[in-house]
Amino acid sequence: MxxxxxxxxxxxxxxxxxxxxxxxxxxxxxxxxxxxxxxxxxxxxxxxxxxxxxxxxxxxxxxxxxxxxxxxxxxxxxxxxxxxxxxxxxxxxxxxxxxxxxxxxxxxxxxxxxxxxxxxxxxxxxxxxxxxxxxxxxxxxxxxIKAVSPLSLADGLFGINSGMLAYDRYHSHQLFKTSAGMRILGSAGIEYIQLLEGRQVAYLSHLAPWDVAAGRVMAETLGMSVSRLDGHPLDMLSSGDVLIATAPTVADIRAIALDQPR
Amino acid sequence: MxxxxxxxxxxxxxxxxxxxxxxxxxxxxxxxxxxxxxxxxxxxxxxxxxxxxxxxxxxxxxxxxxxxxxxxxxxxxxxxxxxxxxxxxxxxxxxxxxxxxxxxxxxxxxxxxxxxxxxxxxxxxxxxxxxxxxxxxxxxxxxxIKAVSPLSLADGLFGINSGMLAYDRYHSHQLFKTSAGMRILGSAGIEYIQLLEGRQVAYLSHLAPWDVAAGRVMAETLGMSVSRLDGHPLDMLSSGDVLIATAPTVADIRAIALDQPR
Missing domain, CATH: 3.30.540.10 (Fructose-1,6-Bisphosphatase, subunit A, domain 1)
Structure with a gap:
């Protein structure tokens, strides 16, 4: 096209x-x-x-x-x-x-x-x-909208699914301590807007393709990363735990969430 | 006056x-x-x-x-x-x-x-x-703004302090399951606005007098309750864990948070 x-x-x-x-x-x-x-x-x-x-x-x-x-x-x-x-x-x-x-x-x-x-x-x-x-x-x-600043997890607010925060999934309590704070807004679209505006550095939730698709186009255009948290390729035909974040924040989050070496 | x-x-x-x-x-x-x-x-x-x-x-x-x-x-x-x-x-x-x-x-x-x-x-x-x-x-x-509808916890969204949700303070995981969902916005003033607009039925956080004061005037005028969660009198000279909610929601939350009989 x-x-x-x-x-x-x-x-x-x-x-x-x-x-x-x-x-x-x-x-x-x-x-x-x-x-x-x-x-x-x-x-x-x-x-x-x-x-x-x-x-x-x-x-x-x-x-x-x-x-x-x-x-x-x-x-x-x-x-x-x-x-x-x-x-x-x-x-x-x-x-x-x-x-x-x-x-x-x-x-x-x-x-x-x-x-x-x-x-x-x-x-x-x-x-x-x-x-x-x-x-x-x-x-x-x-x-x-300008490209988003490549802030790290400690510098920014983190949007997360409420169940993941409550039940310490992916060591979310440690993510909470490391970040500047957690926010829960209840809509992937509204969370994407926070990311596009540079108001949050990350969003982690269980998302379906229609939750991911529109925001992914814009987030990647502005230099952010959209991926499966576990590092598997993003699959636009199935649901999964998806992380949208600035590049330094992806590394920070994976190190904690997956116990990965930096 | x-x-x-x-x-x-x-x-x-x-x-x-x-x-x-x-x-x-x-x-x-x-x-x-x-x-x-x-x-x-x-x-x-x-x-x-x-x-x-x-x-x-x-x-x-x-x-x-x-x-x-x-x-x-x-x-x-x-x-x-x-x-x-x-x-x-x-x-x-x-x-x-x-x-x-x-x-x-x-x-x-x-x-x-x-x-x-x-x-x-x-x-x-x-x-x-x-x-x-x-x-x-x-x-x-x-x-x-009209008086807020007296909704119960199961009917509404619940604003909470992130630490309280993460660490299951006041049985917050059970509050989460019972409510329609949790939201975390990061500002008592913005949470009060959600309550005044009827968008949430409750907000629970550790608050200082200057966090509580302005919103309390309006929330009480619209028929909501502003109290210490533990039932002690609200003290406008010291900080504490404060619950702002519709009347039915206060009872629902206390029953769970304090293991109180209804």
């Missing part, structure tokens, strides 16, 4: 999530139909499903050949990363959406033959749109 | 924190002089100290008889709560201020003979000002 086609793709993706965000804000006080998925804390609402259907319909109209993986299952059953693949998270941070009406995101990542191409994350209630990719750079609304 | 005098006090408090917030935003990218206090993670900067001096000077001009307790020590050595007492937190969430330039607050609480009178919390970077008291109601900027 050449630069003009990529710019057009990014423009379309921004339009789709902006329209979906406006729709959610318009219906934010409507009664919700909330269902649980894998557990009491894994929620989906009618608005998650509706938003995913709307986004997928928009993608199909413009890119009928593309494969689409959606969190709520209305996309394709994607088993390879050939060609143009979209990863759609219609509402990331559904618990925040349901309980807070705040701090949730819409995310779309576009990949070509497995390579990150364009990512878009909308902080829905704040109407702050982060978008970009390796050919475009990264922007907040219309303002370019 | 009659209602007109209270309204004037609230207006002045809003002006003071708004001006202090504008000053901090203007200098947000200046080099900071950062010092540690009780530990590596307990920070103070030149801007905390300057802001406290400015706020205290403004208070002294209008209310020369008042006692003032300030986080950074430039106020009075307050040993009783007689008359008008101001509690000043010039930058609440100094770690966030230093590392994120985001998610920190300026807070002033005014008490008369120990009773909550007016509270003001400014989310500095968002320019969102929460203010009010029992005679005035509670407002976000110029918009009234």
């Amino acid at each position: 050449d630069k003009a086609e990529t710019a057009l793709l990014a423009l379309r993706m921004r339009d789709w999530v902006s329209q979906a965000g406006a729709h959610i804000r318009h219906h934010i006080h409507d009664p919700l139909h909330v269902q649980t998925k894998s557990s009491r804390k894994d929620l989906v609402t009618n608005l998650d499903k509706q938003t995913e259907r709307d986004l997928i319909a928009a993608i199909r109209t413009e890119y009928p050949q593309a494969q689409i993986m959606g969190e709520e299952g209305s996309g394709d059953h994607v088993t390879d990363l050939k060609g143009l693949v979209f990863f759609v998270d219609p509402i990331d941070g559904t618990m925040n959406f349901v309980k807070q009406k705040y701090n949730f995101a819409i995310m779309i990542g576009a990949y070509i033959d497995g390579a990150p191409h364009v990512g878009v994350i909308l902080n829905v209630m704040r109407q702050e749109l982060y978008w970009g990719g390796p050919q475009l750079g990264v922007f907040k609304n219309e303002t370019p | 009659d209602k007109a005098e209270t309204a004037l006090l609230a207006l002045r408090m809003r002006d003071w924190v708004s001006q202090a917030g504008a000053h901090i935003r203007h200098h947000i990218h200046d080099p900071l002089h950062v010092q540690t206090k009780s530990s590596r993670k307990d920070l103070v900067t030149n801007l905390d100290k300057q802001t406290e001096r400015d706020l205290i000077a403004a208070i002294r001009t209008e209310y020369p008889q008042a006692q003032i307790m300030g986080e950074e020590g430039s106020g009075d050595h307050v040993t009783d709560l007689k008359g008008l007492v101001f509690f000043v937190d010039p930058i609440d969430g100094t770690m966030n201020f230093v590392k994120q330039k985001y998610n920190f607050a300026i807070m002033i609480g005014a008490y008369i003979d120990g009773a909550p009178h007016v509270g003001v919390i400014l989310n500095v970077m968002r320019q969102e000002l929460y203010w009010g008291g029992p005679q005035l109601g509670v407002f976000k900027n110029e918009t009234p």
